[in-house]
Amino acid sequence: xxxxxxxEFRNGLKIMLDGEPCNILDNxxxxxxxxxxxxxxxxxxxxxxxxxxxxxxxxxxxEAADVxxxxxxxxxxxxxxxxxxxPVTFEQVSADAKAVGDNAKWMIEQDTCxxxxxxxxxxxxxxxxxxxxxxxxxxPGLKGDTSGSGGKPATLSTGAVVRVPLFVQIGDSxxxxxxxxxxxxxx
Amino acid sequence: xxxxxAPDWRPDASLQALKLRADILAEVRRFFSERQVxxxxxxxxxxxxxxxRFMQSFAVPGFFSRQPASTGYLQTSxxxxxxxxxxxxxxxxxxxxxxxxxxxxxxxxxxxFTMLEWYRVGFDHHELMDEVCDLLTTITGIRxxxxxxxxxxxxxxxxxxxxQATTADLQALANRELGDVPADMxxxxxxxxxxxxxxxxxxxxxxxxxxxxxxxxxAALARINPDNPEVACRFEVFAGGMExxxxxxxxxxxxxxxxxxxxxxxxxxxxxxxxxxxxNRLLAALEAGLPDCAGVALGLDRLIMLAASAxxxxxxxxxxxxxA
Numbered sequence: 427x428x429x430x431x432x433x434e435f436r437n438g439l440k441i442m443l444d445g446e447p448c449n450i451l452d453n454x455x456x457x458x459x460x461x462x463x464x465x466x467x468x469x470x471x472x473x474x475x476x477x478x479x480x481x482x483x484x485x486x487x488x489e490a491a492d493v494x495x496x497x498x499x500x501x502x503x504x505x506x507x508x509x510x511x512x513p514v515t516f517e518q519v520s521a522d523a524k525a526v527g528d529n530a531k532w533m534i535e536q537d538t539c540x541x542x543x544x545x546x547x548x549x550x551x552x553x554x555x556x557x558x559x560x561x562x563x564x565x566p567g568l569k570g571d572t573s574g575s576g577g578k579p580a581t582l583s584t585g586a587v588v589r590v591p592l593f594v595q596i597g598d599s600x601x602x603x604x605x606x607x608x609x610x611x612x613x
Numbered sequence: 614x615x616x617x618x619a620p621d622w623r624p625d626a627s628l629q630a631l632k633l634r635a636d637i638l639a640e641v642r643r644f645f646s647e648r649q650v651x652x653x654x655x656x657x658x659x660x661x662x663x664x665x666r667f668m669q670s671f672a673v674p675g676f677f678s679r680q681p682a683s684t685g686y687l688q689t690s691x692x693x694x695x696x697x698x699x700x701x702x703x704x705x706x707x708x709x710x711x712x713x714x715x716x717x718x719x720x721x722x723x724x725x726f727t728m729l730e731w732y733r734v735g736f737d738h739h740e741l742m743d744e745v746c747d748l749l750t751t752i753t754g755i756r757x758x759x760x761x762x763x764x765x766x767x768x769x770x771x772x773x774x775x776x777q778a779t780t781a782d783l784q785a786l787a788n789r790e791l792g793d794v795p796a797d798m799x800x801x802x803x804x805x806x807x808x809x810x811x812x813x814x815x816x817x818x819x820x821x822x823x824x825x826x827x828x829x830x831x832a833a834l835a836r837i838n839p840d841n842p843e844v845a846c847r848f849e850v851f852a853g854g855m856e857x858x859x860x861x862x863x864x865x866x867x868x869x870x871x872x873x874x875x876x877x878x879x880x881x882x883x884x885x886x887x888x889x890x891x892x893n894r895l896l897a898a899l900e901a902g903l904p905d906c907a908g909v910a911l912g913l914d915r916l917i918m919l920a921a922s923a924x925x926x927x928x929x930x931x932x933x934x935x936x937a
Contacts, residue, residue: 433716433718454720455718457809458805458806458809458810460667460668460831460833460859461802462667463667463716464795464806466791478793479791479793480792480793481787481793481806481810484716
């Protein structure tokens with residue numbers, strides 16, 4: 427079992443706490459006067475997303491988490507699982523709704539996604555920063571109307587709803603930033 | 614982060630920060646020269662090192678000869694050698710030198726750092742605290758000053774009477790203030806962690822804060838207050854949200870010093886750490902007679918950080934540990 431000593435802690439290191447893989451977001455060495463030294467860290471539990479302040483005694487050992495981020499091609503969804511393939515080894519993994527979460531609405535077959543694997547199983551999936559999707563529903567809107575800056579809602583082929591400018595019409599393809607769910611341009 | 618972008622042959626500190634560093638060093642030397650304090654220079658590597666339970670020195674095997682037993686130690690502070698000078702009649706002395714501590718690395722720690730240490734014969738810790746404040750005012754321009762005893766600081770900032778609080782109370786307070794902390798901490802672990810992480814951040818950054826009368830259990834090399842055996846004649850000085858200096862009305866009793874070395878080694882042994890041979894030359898010097906004096910160690914890199922408004926120690930080091 428691999429372990430890390432607190433003096434190997436750095437941001438982004440993956441460790442096991444309470445049986446759950448965690449990511450170190452922030453790490454600070456603290457020595458009060460001449461006493462026991464500590465490592466104060468901010469960790470994010472990767473399965474639940476909750477962020478916790480945690481203090482370790484200096485030189486304490488903590489189990490390493492076998493967590494890796496890897497680029498994989500999204501293949502398809504069978505109603506329960508999302509299937510991804512490693513483009514080099516052709517190995518396939520299936521991610522459940524918990525791992526995919528809200529990102530399900532950005533999943534486009536053949537896109538390359540960043541899949542976070544814990545002991546080989548997906549626990550998080552990040553779509554590309556930008557995706558191109560077709561508008562399946564939106565109000566026709568008035569051509570040339572520039573008074574409203576807020577635009578209008580549009581439903582995309584994956585079910586995602588984004589605000590778009592009034593000139594966007596059903597059947598248009600648009601580019602969306604998946605990190606904040608905003609319209610970028612017509613594609 | 615910025616470190617990731619600049620090529621790593623280049624310095625961490627800006628040229629401007631290095632110039633400020635040089636100016637401050639010159640100003641510190643002028644400060645002591647005007648007060649007739651003698652600058653000294655003692656070995657960075659010695660045959661002996663500190664016994665402190667929570668401090669690890671770097672060993673340099675074979676430094677003095679090819680014999681395996683001739684290990685030297687990079688000094689964690691020049692304290693022992695400077696006390697030998699004092700015992701020999703040097704009078705007031707100061708030193709600016711590198712000090713080395715294993716496993717100390719962070720935004721305010723570098724394993725190799727620059728220390729300013731000085732001793733004043735005939736001073737007690739209160740007189741030396743005043744002089745530390747004078748130096749800080751000279752370098753940083755900060756004039757406001759606050760004084761707390763360790764006990765008062767806990768009462769004021771954490772509404773806790775540490776005289777009454779049990780070990781379990783302090784553990785619970787640490788959990789409440791700081792989130793998830795190690796279980797079953799000792800009383801001093803909890804006090805130290807709370808002081809560093811719950812009180813220090815609350816100290817006004819533009820005020821020089823002196824904290825004195827540490828618990829006797831944290832005396833280190835300070836004498837115990839003869840009128841109150843529960844407190845040690847030890848102080849720390851803070852500014853800019855950082856601990857800058859740690860000083861003592863020095864312990865001069867050789868028997869008490871030998872007993873503290875032994876106590877340190879007992880707790881080292883109990884926690885599975887190597888036992889350190891006590892520095893018999895320091896003990897012999899105390900036996901010959903260390904004059905009544907107060908001494909203080911000040912982290913010069915941190916003082917420069919404060920003057921430069923730097924958030925990380927690397928920003929005032931030509932090359933931090935990452936680029937050394």
